[in-house]
Amino acid sequence: MSVSSSVQAALPTSPSSGIRALARFGFAAKGTVYLLMGLLALLAATGQQGGQTADKKQAVQTLQGLPGGPVLLGLVAFGLLGYIVWRFTQALRDTENNGSGAKGIGRRLGYAGSGLLYASVAWYAANLALKGSASQGGNTQQSLVARVLDWPAGEWIVMLVGVITIGVGIYQIVKAYSGSFHKHVNSADIPAGQQHTVYRIGQLGYTARGIVMSILGYFLVQAGRQHRAAAVGTTDEAFDLLATMGPAVLGVVAVGLMCYGLYMLVQAKYPVLPRV
Template structure:
């Protein structure tokens, strides 16, 4: 595929526009993850009647809707996630990160596009709720994916490959945490010294927590493949429920929730201090 031909047809984008969209998107992502972590922690210790189902991203959207001026707030979050989506697509198509067109570079750019698709779907779900479609987000997207794959020839193998890929993403989150790769583009020197260590540690904990979520989701997809039962697949809310059902589940879920809250906080740090590339 000649990506340079595709890139040449993209209208010239002002660097300031790209940076603004990236930073707004990271703030919206931080808000969502902070709420996911908070609601998951509340679910772990049965605070405020919260359940694991209400701690997923669509549960977070419904929580926002319940607040004063909820539609306005959720609309702002939806626009923020749309900004994040567009930034990811710009990274993928225009190669602003200079990943190149070799196999590794294409893989990274596909990863950016996939991230854009995920957050684009979330932005759409949030927008549907704002517009009054209360049934939006009620179905589990991963169960839908599992059902569609299992209906295909060699469906169990296909779903198994998706499961392994999902778990590989989880392992990659661990690698990003322990290698300090997540700090690569962060202008840490601009952070106040008395806050730097805490914020950097929050990022490491956050990526580790996110890795565990991806691993559990991958495991659930693998169970769906092995049993040829799409209902065994699940999203983050099902991952929280899976964790809660194990020994010391409340404490495990509580720890994971704090990790996701840390990840959300680190998104705010990225929004302020990350170097956003705009060269195309």
């Protein structure tokens, strides 16, 4: 086989195969970010050097000091771009068959919102890779909440978003132990002997992620109730709250987030991408 034919064989053969490739890159990049977040928090919980409670951008920044850091950052940025494309594909193509009802539209908007949440992380990683530095832009979440609080009934809007965020966190935990998640794992091409292990890893991961999201929702509720944007917290501040409950609590959640990262890496290898 010639070199040109080998290259053609490796290229996507259709838009769908291209989206599948981007989605897999996205799962891998997202998994890497969560692994780093969990590892840094675990090191902090155990008092190890280099440990810190970090949000997604701070976790990505740790790649800068590694050998080949710019290349790694570039790969993460590209992967997260792929994840954004996949999330918008889910929303626009309705790959999960949610329908056009109120519930279905809500879920599809959630997919798009999930993609947008990673846009700033992708941009941050790309700037670190290309320029060697990047501004985190301050606490944009606090700035946004401050604006909303100045609206009529702004406190109620912020509290509603907080309650929705808590609900999403609880849903993550429920999902971990629902039959639908088990079916999702079984429907993948994961070898039969490894499916149970992957299922348990996914359960721990979704549980930890749900706990962190619920804490972030609690911060939003407090910000609305107190009419104080400074009460809004990021992931690293959620870790700090867990740390006040003891290093064991922080350590367990940190391990859980590492499990979520591992599960994302498994999804990258054995993706379940309906209707693509």
